[in-house]
Amino acid sequence: MNAAVRRPPGVGSAGAVLAGVVLSAGVLLPAGAARADTPGPSAAAGAPGDALPGVTQLRRQPAGKPAGCLPASAKGTQLTPWPQTFLRPDRVWPLSQGDGVTVAVLGSGVSDGSGLLAGRIDFAAKLPDAGDPARDCVGHGTFLAGLIAADRRDGAGFAGLAPHARILAVGVTDDTGATSPDLLAQGITAAAERGARVIDVGVTVPTGSDALAAAVRLARSKGALVVAPAAPDVMPGSQGDAKPEPVYPTAYPEVLAVRDLGPGGALPEDGAAAVGGRVDLTAPGDAVMSTGPTAGGYYTGSGPSYATAFVAGAAALVLGYRPGLSADQLAHRLEATAYRAGGAVPDPQVGHGTVDPVAAVTSLLAQEQSTPSPAGTAPATPTVPVMPPARPASAAPRQAAVVALGALGVIALVALAAAIGPRGRARGWQPPKPEPGGGA
Structure with a gap:
C-alpha cells in the first residue's frame, strides 16, 4: 500500500522531501538487517x-x-x-x-x-x-x-x-x-x-x-x-x-x-x-x-x-x-x-x-x-x-543512522534551493510566477 506524504502545518517542500526520504529509507537497509528475525532452519x-x-x-x-x-x-x-x-x-x-x-x-x-x-x-x-x-x-x-x-x-x-x-x-x-x-x-x-x-x-x-x-x-x-x-x-x-x-x-x-x-x-x-x-x-x-x-x-x-x-x-x-x-x-x-x-x-x-x-x-x-x-x-x-x-538485529540502528545522514544532506540542498528561488526571481534571475487568475 502506498502511503501519501502529508505536510504538517508550516512544512514546505523541504519537509515533504524529508518525509519521502524517511518513508523510502527502509529499502536502503541491508536485506539481512531487515530480516534479522527470520527463524532458523x-x-x-x-x-x-x-x-x-x-x-x-x-x-x-x-x-x-x-x-x-x-x-x-x-x-x-x-x-x-x-x-x-x-x-x-x-x-x-x-x-x-x-x-x-x-x-x-x-x-x-x-x-x-x-x-x-x-x-x-x-x-x-x-x-x-x-x-x-x-x-x-x-x-x-x-x-x-x-x-x-x-x-x-x-x-x-x-x-x-x-x-x-x-x-x-x-x-x-x-x-x-x-x-x-x-x-x-x-x-x-x-x-x-x-x-x-x-x-x-x-x-x-x-x-x-x-x-x-x-x-x-x-x-x-x-x-x-x-x-x-x-x-x-x-x-x-x-x-x-x-x-x-x-x-x-x-x-x-x-x-x-x-x-x-x-x-x-x-x-x-x-x-x-x-x-x-x-x-x-x-x-x-x-x-x-x-x-x-x-x-x-x-x-x-x-x-x-x-x-x-x-x-x-x-x-x-x-x-x-x-x-x-x-x-x-x-x-x-x-x-x-x-x-x-x-x-x-x-x-x-x-x-x-x-x-x-x-x-x-x-x-x-x-x-x-x-x-x-x-x-x-x-x-x-x-x-x-x-x-x-x-x-543480528542490533546492527540495524547503525545502518538506519547512515540512511538518516544521507537524508539530511538531501534536505539541506532542497532547503537551500527553496530559499534562493524567490530571491532570484526578485532580482530578475528567473521569470516571475504568473499572478493568480492571470494568463500564461
Missing part, C-alpha cells in the same frame, strides 16, 4: 518446533554398526535460512551466480532427488573402495552440493550460494561415510584432472599420507582451490575429552581451513569439535538447511564440514565474476575481504574472519595486480571499504 513449516531431520557425516549407530541410508524427509519450509540473511548472496547475484565454474564435492556422492541441480551436475568415475558418486546413501554430499549450487525457485526461501555453478560429484566414502587418506588423494586428483576450480573436501581423516599431500599440491598447480573443515563434525557423545589434533587434508598449507559459526555469527557452543590446527576462515555451519538425496523436504546439519560449502560457494561467485584469478589469488581474495571485528590476523579461533561473498566479488585489491600474499602472512587491506555480512 530447525523450524519447519507447520507447528512450532516441528524440526527438520538431520544429516551427519557418518551413518552409523552408536555401537558402530551401519545405520542404513538416510530416510526421506517430508518436512518442507518456505523460510529463508539464516545463512542467506547473514551472507546476503542475493546482493551479488546480479554480478555473478557462479556461471561457468565447476565445484567438486568430495564425499558420499550426490543424488539430485530435489531437481535443484538439474543440468548442472557431473559425476567422476567410481573409485575403488568408494561408493557410486551418483548414489548418495549418507546424504552428506548432496547436502553440501545443495548449499553450494541449489537453484532458486519461486516461493522457496532456500537457494545455494552460487545457484548457476556446476557440481562435480566425487565419491570418496563408503555407504557409511567412512573414508581414508588414499581415497581422499584419489578424489582430489580426479577433481583436479576434471578441471574443477574449487574442490570442497567434505570429510577429513586424522592422519595424512604422501599421496594425499601430493594430490593437494597437484590441485593447486592446476589452479584449483581446495577447501576443507578445520575440525571433524562431532557425532553426539563422541567428543568426550579427546585432545584436539590437526586433521587432513586441512593440515596442508595449500588447503583453506574453515570453521563453522552458529546463527548470528556465534562460535560453536561447548561440545563442538575443538580445532587442533589452524583456521583460515569461518562461515555458517551450525543449524544450516539444505536438500537431501530424495525428492521431498529439507534437512538440517551442523559442523565445520557444512561451513566449507559456503566458502566453496563464495569462491565460485568470485570466479564467475573474475575467472582469471589463480588459486593463490582466489584464496588471498577470500581472506583479505573477510569480515572481522578487529585485532591481529590470522586469529587462532576465527582465522582471517567470516567469508563475505559480496566483498569477495566486488572489492578492489591493491596487490592483485602484482603478487598475492605468501602463504601464512596476513593479506593486504582492501582498497575499498567492504560491507560485512549482515549482523
Whole structure:
C-alpha cells in the first residue's frame, strides 16, 4: 500500500522531501538487517518446533554398526535460512551466480532427488573402495552440493550460494561415510584432472599420507582451490575429552581451513569439535538447511564440514565474476575481504574472519595486480571499504543512522534551493510566477 506524504502545518517542500526520504529509507537497509528475525532452519513449516531431520557425516549407530541410508524427509519450509540473511548472496547475484565454474564435492556422492541441480551436475568415475558418486546413501554430499549450487525457485526461501555453478560429484566414502587418506588423494586428483576450480573436501581423516599431500599440491598447480573443515563434525557423545589434533587434508598449507559459526555469527557452543590446527576462515555451519538425496523436504546439519560449502560457494561467485584469478589469488581474495571485528590476523579461533561473498566479488585489491600474499602472512587491506555480512538485529540502528545522514544532506540542498528561488526571481534571475487568475 502506498502511503501519501502529508505536510504538517508550516512544512514546505523541504519537509515533504524529508518525509519521502524517511518513508523510502527502509529499502536502503541491508536485506539481512531487515530480516534479522527470520527463524532458523530447525523450524519447519507447520507447528512450532516441528524440526527438520538431520544429516551427519557418518551413518552409523552408536555401537558402530551401519545405520542404513538416510530416510526421506517430508518436512518442507518456505523460510529463508539464516545463512542467506547473514551472507546476503542475493546482493551479488546480479554480478555473478557462479556461471561457468565447476565445484567438486568430495564425499558420499550426490543424488539430485530435489531437481535443484538439474543440468548442472557431473559425476567422476567410481573409485575403488568408494561408493557410486551418483548414489548418495549418507546424504552428506548432496547436502553440501545443495548449499553450494541449489537453484532458486519461486516461493522457496532456500537457494545455494552460487545457484548457476556446476557440481562435480566425487565419491570418496563408503555407504557409511567412512573414508581414508588414499581415497581422499584419489578424489582430489580426479577433481583436479576434471578441471574443477574449487574442490570442497567434505570429510577429513586424522592422519595424512604422501599421496594425499601430493594430490593437494597437484590441485593447486592446476589452479584449483581446495577447501576443507578445520575440525571433524562431532557425532553426539563422541567428543568426550579427546585432545584436539590437526586433521587432513586441512593440515596442508595449500588447503583453506574453515570453521563453522552458529546463527548470528556465534562460535560453536561447548561440545563442538575443538580445532587442533589452524583456521583460515569461518562461515555458517551450525543449524544450516539444505536438500537431501530424495525428492521431498529439507534437512538440517551442523559442523565445520557444512561451513566449507559456503566458502566453496563464495569462491565460485568470485570466479564467475573474475575467472582469471589463480588459486593463490582466489584464496588471498577470500581472506583479505573477510569480515572481522578487529585485532591481529590470522586469529587462532576465527582465522582471517567470516567469508563475505559480496566483498569477495566486488572489492578492489591493491596487490592483485602484482603478487598475492605468501602463504601464512596476513593479506593486504582492501582498497575499498567492504560491507560485512549482515549482523543480528542490533546492527540495524547503525545502518538506519547512515540512511538518516544521507537524508539530511538531501534536505539541506532542497532547503537551500527553496530559499534562493524567490530571491532570484526578485532580482530578475528567473521569470516571475504568473499572478493568480492571470494568463500564461
